[in-house]
Amino acid sequence: MTNRNGTTRHVVMMSGGLSSYETLRRTVARYGAASVVALFANTRFEDRDLYRFLREAAAHLGVEIVEVSDPQGRNPFDVFDDVGFLGNSRLSPCSKILKQIPAMLWLIENCEPASTIVYIGIGWDEQERIPGIRSGHSHTLKGCRKTALCKSLFTEEGRLPGPGCGNLLPEADAWRVEFILTEPPYFDRDKVVAELAEVGIAEPAMYREGYAHNNCQGLCVKAGQAQWALTLRIHPDRYAYAEEREQRFRREKNPKATILRDWSDGGRPLTLTEFRERIEAQNAAQPSLLDLIDENDWGGCGCYPGAA
Numbered sequence: 001m002t003n004r005n006g007t008t009r010h011v012v013m014m015s016g017g018l019s020s021y022e023t024l025r026r027t028v029a030r031y032g033a034a035s036v037v038a039l040f041a042n043t044r045f046e047d048r049d050l051y052r053f054l055r056e057a058a059a060h061l062g063v064e065i066v067e068v069s070d071p072q073g074r075n076p077f078d079v080f081d082d083v084g085f086l087g088n089s090r091l092s093p094c095s096k097i098l099k100q101i102p103a104m105l106w107l108i109e110n111c112e113p114a115s116t117i118v119y120i121g122i123g124w125d126e127q128e129r130i131p132g133i134r135s136g137h138s139h140t141l142k143g144c145r146k147t148a149l150c151k152s153l154f155t156e157e158g159r160l161p162g163p164g165c166g167n168l169l170p171e172a173d174a175w176r177v178e179f180i181l182t183e184p185p186y187f188d189r190d191k192v193v194a195e196l197a198e199v200g201i202a203e204p205a206m207y208r209e210g211y212a213h214n215n216c217q218g219l220c221v222k223a224g225q226a227q228w229a230l231t232l233r234i235h236p237d238r239y240a241y242a243e244e245r246e247q248r249f250r251r252e253k254n255p256k257a258t259i260l261r262d263w264s265d266g267g268r269p270l271t272l273t274e275f276r277e278r279i280e281a282q283n284a285a286q287p288s289l290l291d292l293i294d295e296n297d298w299g300g301c302g303c304y305p306g307a308a
């Protein structure tokens with residue numbers, strides 16, 4: 001498994017989060033910085049401090065960040081307008097268009113599957129995402145045409161033999177993906193933060209603000225109510241932007257579409273406006289916010305590595 005110059009290329013998908021940083025650190029420690037590429041898909045919609053963290057982390061590890069992005073310069077809400085679908089916790093076209101496709105195009109243009117290993121910062125506690133990620137890296141850019149046919153071919157351990165859809169790549173042309181955070185020593189966020197502090201690098205600001213993920217300024221459409229409530233409280237300007245874009249989408253594209261759902265009411269659509277008004281009313285009455293929202297619903301962001 002070597003490049004033309006006789007080396008394997010190790011491509012780490014960097015997001016600006018701590019798990020992708022730790023994936024990069026371990027990959028550099030194992031193979032040396034010269035053979036490692038840190039590939040960052042820039043949504044141009046990130047918290048400013050994410051870019052500071054990326055710069056400092058890359059300098060510390062001695063690697064260069066290779067940046068890719070949507071050639072049209074769209075942010076997630078622009079993507080929703082263009083595709084006519086408002087992203088939510090189940091489906092997020094922004095992830096595919098702003099991250100997965102630009103990263104995959106870079107791989108196709110700059111690497112050979114036979115001499116490249118892709119690394120993704122999946123932890124030991126989210127290994128159920130691995131089959132989907134393997135599947136995504138084993139299809140053409142058009143994605144899987146028949147999930148029922150391809151899904152059973154991908155496991156946490158690897159790919160099984162068998163026919164798949166017309167977009168499934170032969171094994172030799174598929175991208176090999178590794179998940180080194182699933183190996184011991186298991187990812188320990190506090191330990192990573194402490195090690196970064198020792199070399200003078202502060203963890204990304206969004207973690208310090210209480211976010212579980214450092215992406216899209218706290219406006220990730222995959223996030224749950226707890227994160228949206230946090231954004232409303234500490235970044236009302238950002239919340240107002242998302243609320244206005246959701247309203248515009250409902251006016252111009254689909255009056256029934258919402259990012260959130262009210263799971264206490266059968267999963268009915270819940271607009272950001274209604275969610276904000278509910279919190280404001282509750283704050284005015286001064287009982288606990290926790291009576292009103294699902295404080296455990298932080299949602300998740302399997303943003304980059306989705307299935308095809």
Ligand code: SF4
Pocket residue numbers: 043076087092094095098099215216219220221222301303304
């Ligand atoms: S972090 Fe969330 S909002 Fe941003 S691109 Fe990914 S899925 Fe979309």
